[in-house]
């Protein structure tokens with residue numbers, strides 16, 4: 001069989017890698033024949049075996065299975081790796097790939113710290129390779145439409161501010177058993193940079209670069225974090241934060257979230273321009289699709305649902321733009337992100353969300369932690385230069401960064 005232009009490994013065959021796998025399957029079903037999944041790799045070899053079997057069913061040939069990245073790199077002729085490990089192992093698995101000539105895409109957050117993220121970009125540049133951050137949220141039509149409405153479409157006037165607030169109650173009697181996500185050295189932090197990584201990419205995508213951040217980050221209810229082996233960990237990640245975000249454009253926003261708010265829950269996500277508002281009734285972290293009951297309302301009385309906004313936006317796209325943003329009519333963000341990565345590797349071009357873009361989203365989350373840690377407002381430039389790094393220091397030291 002002739003070698004494909006893109007020869008891929010999936011590293012980390014756990015929860016979210018299944019969404020990537022469904023994306024690859026969709027592409028094969030659409031007739032995309034520019035890639036092959038040649039290897040699966042997971043320290044839990046049974047997970048890599050399970051992926052092998054699933055891939056064999058839709059690909060017609062089985063990838064080889066590994067429990068160790070270095071061993072895989074020695075044995076295979078790869079040029080792409082899709083990394084879906086825990087956060088600590090994004091850079092640990094990416095760097096040997098890059099040093100072996102393999103382009104990489106890592107799940108969000110791009111790296112566990114700023115230094116880890118910068119290291120991946122540096123090694124890729126030394127080898128002339130591509131880095132991508134797997135950011136699916138911005139690729140859904142709802143989020144594309146809202147970005148267009150706030151910018152080129154000028155549907156609600158000049159962007160002014162946003163409020164993204166979620167308060168809820170997690171019954172301590174029913175908390176799930178978490179794992180690596182509760183260990184700062186493996187995760188890098190809690191929801192500010194886990195699911196929150198999406199929100200921090202979204203606001204950059206809508207409003208451009210952030211200038212500075214002030215945040216309070218707390219674990220208010222000490223019963224909220226239960227590790228599957230260690231039990232409840234009282235001083236672990238945040239269950240609450242309140243952040244004020246200032247953009248270089250002058251836009252301001254507040255982002256707050258808690259699961260320590262008893263008896264009254266609410267969600268309020270609103271993006272304001274000088275002439276109106278766009279309300280999302282989805283999820284403060286996962287604006288995957290901008291729920292269709294979200295809406296836009298203007299001072300002049302204009303009203304439209306998110307569904308109508310999507311249709312308006314889609315009607316503005318040329319056939320070439322539609323083919324670029326929603327090839328084959330695909331609207332699933334995971335399928336679109338893996339397809340962008342494959343095409344970037346094949347055509348030796350930057351993906352839409354490259355390592356640098358992943359780093360800048362990451363810097364927004366890290367600035368929230370650094371501000372919470374030092375009690376002062378923090379500039380993104382200082383987070384990126386390493387001048388402000390007290391929160392991250394123990395992680396960097398632990399991983400030798």
Ligand SMILES: NC(=O)c1ccc[n+]([C@@H]2O[C@H](COP(=O)([O-])OP(=O)(O)OC[C@H]3O[C@@H](n4cnc5c(N)ncnc54)[C@H](O)[C@@H]3O)[C@@H](O)[C@H]2O)c1
Pocket residue numbers: 011012013014015016017041042043044047067069084085086087089093107108109134136194
């Ligand atoms: N885009 C999204 O919506 C989304 C949703 C959930 C998770 N994620 C991200 O996906 C990544 C994985 O999260 P998850 O929930 O799937 O975690 P998970 O624990 O379910 O899966 C991680 C897998 O990586 C494997 N692994 C760890 N170290 C490894 C190594 N050195 N080599 C090979 N395999 C290794 C683990 O054994 C496990 O199977 C994280 O970065 C997370 O933030 C993204």
